[in-house]
Amino acid sequence: MSRTRIQWFHFTAPANFYDLAGRLIPAFALLSVILFAMGLYLGLWVAPPDYQQGDSYRIIYIHVPVAWMSMFLYVLMAIYAGIGLIWRIKMAEVMAKSIAPTGALFTFLALWTGALWGRPTWGVYWVWDARLTSELILLFLFLGYMALHAAIEDRQRAANASAVLALVGVVNVPIIYFSVQWWNTLHQGASITVTQAPTMATIMWVTILIMFLACWMYSIAVVLARARTEILERERRARWVQERLESEKP
Amino acid sequence: MTASLFALLQRDLVLTLRRPQDALTVAGFFVVVVALFPLGIGPDPEVLRTVAAGVLWVAALLAVMLSLERLFADDYRDGSLEQLLLVPLPLALLVLTRTFGHWLVAGLPLVLLSPLLGLQLGLEAREIGVLMLALLLGTPILSLIGAVGAALTLGVRGGGVLIALLILPLYVPPLILGSGAVDAVMHGSSAQAHLSLLGALLIFALVTTPWATAAAVRIMLD
Numbered sequence: 001m002s003r004t005r006i007q008w009f010h011f012t013a014p015a016n017f018y019d020l021a022g023r024l025i026p027a028f029a030l031l032s033v034i035l036f037a038m039g040l041y042l043g044l045w046v047a048p049p050d051y052q053q054g055d056s057y058r059i060i061y062i063h064v065p066v067a068w069m070s071m072f073l074y075v076l077m078a079i080y081a082g083i084g085l086i087w088r089i090k091m092a093e094v095m096a097k098s099i100a101p102t103g104a105l106f107t108f109l110a111l112w113t114g115a116l117w118g119r120p121t122w123g124v125y126w127v128w129d130a131r132l133t134s135e136l137i138l139l140f141l142f143l144g145y146m147a148l149h150a151a152i153e154d155r156q157r158a159a160n161a162s163a164v165l166a167l168v169g170v171v172n173v174p175i176i177y178f179s180v181q182w183w184n185t186l187h188q189g190a191s192i193t194v195t196q197a198p199t200m201a202t203i204m205w206v207t208i209l210i211m212f213l214a215c216w217m218y219s220i221a222v223v224l225a226r227a228r229t230e231i232l233e234r235e236r237r238a239r240w241v242q243e244r245l246e247s248e249k250p
Numbered sequence: 251m252t253a254s255l256f257a258l259l260q261r262d263l264v265l266t267l268r269r270p271q272d273a274l275t276v277a278g279f280f281v282v283v284v285a286l287f288p289l290g291i292g293p294d295p296e297v298l299r300t301v302a303a304g305v306l307w308v309a310a311l312l313a314v315m316l317s318l319e320r321l322f323a324d325d326y327r328d329g330s331l332e333q334l335l336l337v338p339l340p341l342a343l344l345v346l347t348r349t350f351g352h353w354l355v356a357g358l359p360l361v362l363l364s365p366l367l368g369l370q371l372g373l374e375a376r377e378i379g380v381l382m383l384a385l386l387l388g389t390p391i392l393s394l395i396g397a398v399g400a401a402l403t404l405g406v407r408g409g410g411v412l413i414a415l416l417i418l419p420l421y422v423p424p425l426i427l428g429s430g431a432v433d434a435v436m437h438g439s440s441a442q443a444h445l446s447l448l449g450a451l452l453i454f455a456l457v458t459t460p461w462a463t464a465a466a467v468r469i470m471l472d
Contacts, residue, residue, distance in 0.1 A: 140419040151406045160469040161402050179423040
């Protein structure tokens with residue numbers, strides 16, 4: 001075993017993953033709390049009010065990171081599902097399944113905060129606009145994935161079938177996005193892109209980025225915790241599980 | 251190879267002809283749903299004309315979705331689907347043939363019925379022409395995407411309701427493009443952009459979805 005390279009496949013064994021996740025979760029949880037506190041402080045007290053929207057724009061510090069997360073998590077879930085389907089790596093299946101509820105949560109939060117923000121700025125909670133509609137469809141894709149996973153009794157078959165669904169969905173997401181965009185648009189375009197300088201004050205986009213990182217840390221912590229319980233359930237008959245549970249008893 | 255695919259198609263069509271009520275129920279459902287809309291939103295011709303394209307498309311969507319369960323479920327129950335897996339041809343091709351048969355029975359009648367219903371909702375001749383063309387391009391997409399959902403819910407508890415949740419979100423692009431084509435003509439512009447995109451989507455679905463369906467059938471029969 002070479003010391004210079006990390007043995008990635010070492011952690012595809014459930015027992016090793018279980019131990020690693022157990023050690024990582026507190027770190028990511030702590031980071032997430034610190035970053036959320038920083039981001040909320042900057043967003044609610046330090047950042048100046050918008051010259052048009054006043055203080056109501058401050059919901060952007062939740063809305064934008066959460067909306068980003070919803071899309072990133074769907075893609076990540078599909079990648080894990082694909083890895084699990086193609087290379088039959090059990091841990092990838094566990095990860096895909098564990099990501100879905102967090103993704104659905106962020107999608108729901110993006111819709112909810114968007115509705116709360118839409119009321120003071122557009123005058124309505126909901127419009128049938130491209131972004132809102134495609135985000136709503138994304139929520140249905142997450143829910144469909146979880147429903148299919150839950151409906152199939154056999155664990156392996158459930159993982160494979162929902163992986164196919166996730167992959168079909170990920171191909172469809174850009175198509176859905178563009179089709180609804182041609183159909184109707186009210187939502188503003190992107191203010192922060194990778195290629196151009198942001199069209200907003202530095203403090204604002206820095207705060208958004210901090211909140212985004214905080215959401216990532218939260219997601220990692222929660223997904224790892226969910227994956228750990230899933231492993232325990234899958235491997236409940238394995239000897240290492242009995243040993244770990246014995247040693248973790250208070 | 252063509253001979254065996256043709257035999258499969260023939261078998262599916264003969265089975266449908268022996269029990270025509272299945273196909274007729276789908277067409278009947280389509281007509282009834284469309285007929286309910288004027289009762290629900292009132293008989294104002296102007297309003298009906300504006301919503302006609304959307305109503306016809308949503309009704310077609312639901313009708314195709316209801317017919318999907320039959321695509322593989324009967325063969326799954328009596329075991330002939332497993333025999334299909336043993337055929338020395340790519341499963342994707344077999345699945346594509348089966349989907350084509352499904353479209354002939356479930357999708358094509360909707361296209362042929364649509365002028366009558368469009369007329370009732372007050373569409374003009376040119377708009378009806380575009381509507382038919384859009385449905386002709388769009389209903390095969392519905393069958394192709396639907397086949398993935400039908401395969402994924404094989405032998406699953408409550409598959410009929412589940413398939414709606416899996417498939418309807420994926421039906422959004424053909425719905426938007428299809429009813430958008432009619433709207434474009436109604437507002438005096440050309441429907442060409444919408445129809446071209448719908449055609450592109452059909453080709454894309456034709457090349458990709460049979461593989462996903464085949465993979466899903468394999469997983470569920472594993």
